[in-house]
Amino acid sequence: MLRIESLDAHYGLFQALFGVTLSIAPGETVALIGSNGAGKTTLLRSLAGALRVRADSVLLDGEPVGGSTEREQLSRGIALVPEGRRLFASLTVHENMQLAATNGRPGVWSIERVLEAFPALRPLLSRPATALSGGQQQLVAIGRALVCNPSFLLCDEVSLGLSPLVVDEVYRLLAIARRDGMAIVLVEQNVRRALIESDRYVCIQKGRVVLEGISASADRHAVAQAYFGV
Amino acid sequence: MAGIVELLINGLLLGALYALFALGLSLSLGVMKMINLAHGDFIVLGAYLAGAAMSTTGWPALACMGLVVPAMFAIGWALQAGLLNRVVGTHELSPLLVTFGLSVVIQNVLMEVFTANTRSLPSGDLALQGLRLGEVSIGLLPLLIGLVSVALYAGTHVLVSRTHLGRQARAVADDPETARLVGVDARRFFALMAGFVMAVTGLAAVLYGVRTPFSPTAGPERLLFAFEAVVLGGLGSLWGSFAGGLVIGLAQVLGAQVSTGLGPFFSHLVFLVALLVRPQGLFGAARH
Secondary structure (H helix, E strand, C coil): CEEEEEEEEEECCEEEEEEEEEEECCCCEEEEECCCCCCHHHHHHHHHCCCCCCHHHEEECCEECCCCCHHHHHHHCEEEECCCCCCCCCCEHHHHHHHHHHHCCCCCCCHHHHHHHCHHHHHHCCCEHHHCCHHHHHHHHHHHHHCCCCCEEEEECCCCCCCHHHHHHHHHHHHHHHHCCCEEEEECCCHHHHHHHCCEEEEEECCEEEEEEEHHHCCHHHHHHHHHCC | CHHHHHHHHHHHHHHHHHHHHHHHHHHHHHHHCCCCCCHHHHHHHHHHHHHHHHHHHCCCHHHHHHHHHHHHHHHHHHHHHHCHHHCCCCCCHHHHHHHHHHHHHHHHHHHHHHCCCCECCCCHHHHCCEEEECCEEEEHHHHHHHHHHHHHHHHHHHHHHHCHHHHHHHHHHHCHHHHHHCCCCHHHHHHHHHHHHHHHHHHHHHHHHHHCCECCCCHHHHHHHHHHHHHHHCCCCHHHHHHHHHHHHHHHHHHHHHCHHHHHHHHHHHHHHHHHHCCCCCCCCCCC
């Protein structure tokens, strides 16, 4: 169980999150919904260790893990797929995943398993990672996080700028991870898609949780209201 | 004809030593985006350490590499972990200022401990031996330095392109923030990297001390040659730095042929012209 308790996050003097409290159970998919600048990316970065936060504001199985480094969070099973894919240009597709796999945890996910799910990536392995199409890069970026074998996979805008067909591919990969019992925290601009792909949703507005519930029975109107803040 | 060939070979072999100076600088600039202004002084420090090791143990100069290289690795590691990690990635100017201060400190400590006298590392008859190929004769020591330089560049190339350490280095150079997300502990990694850089510097230092007399204030000029080699070759290109070193060495030897004192002047001239014609360096990609 990953529990976030009255989490405050700051960028210098600017406060981006105010007392956010929510929890993510093992194996469940939670969608974070909110407009630009609401604090979704900040929340994911706080969990992944990329942002210094109070130790007791992030609890993993009851243990305070806030303010750890990215490497420590990775070894505890929290991995982030950053917004904009951010593949390493000087590394090949294979090396991008190989680097992560070496630093990550042992487990069912390997480069081979990512390739089995997406055989189309196989002939591209020795290409520079950024020479791929946007959709292929996104699959590699998710693969790079998967091969670390996290228990909690944090996905930041994984469908941004991709064609609908490619978005389906991306969610197919996430569905395989979900079937393995991986918990996923999803930041997704497409609210409809976010609700379809998740068990629960959490709406964030100006750094605060304003609405949460079960995705299947979500009131679209209330979610839209929480999204636009009207 | 044989004279010209000999001249060219001598230029290239001197250049191979400059390339060795440049290797450490190239790595720290390419990966850590940090310019170590004390790089030349560390070369001189390494040479003095070798001198001290020789007089303590009585071993020959090249055997003392076995002591100097690990010692320099430790110095590099400690320096990065204890001092430079505090300033790296904050602002471009901070590492410059810190290492400039280090340069002043090292020069003065060397002056205090070893006096300002010029000295060199005795290498026995190695310095006198030569190879004769037809009409051309090549000094054994410069040839050895050239071979070590090529081997070290090849080894570093393999390290960077084939190993986990190298993949981490390239990832950090590309995008340090994302590198942390895939578990690269930048500070620990930088310390290791700085240790490696300084170990290479130590090796270059012993070869330098055997080949050329040195004094506590010789550092800045070594830094200049190394820096010119790196920039000439193109930032971020390992073999570019090697080629840059060769060009600088060649220019010096040919320049000295014109007038004995003008060797370094000619290498600086070549550097300036190359910078005007190809600012991104010989092997550097043009940046937009």
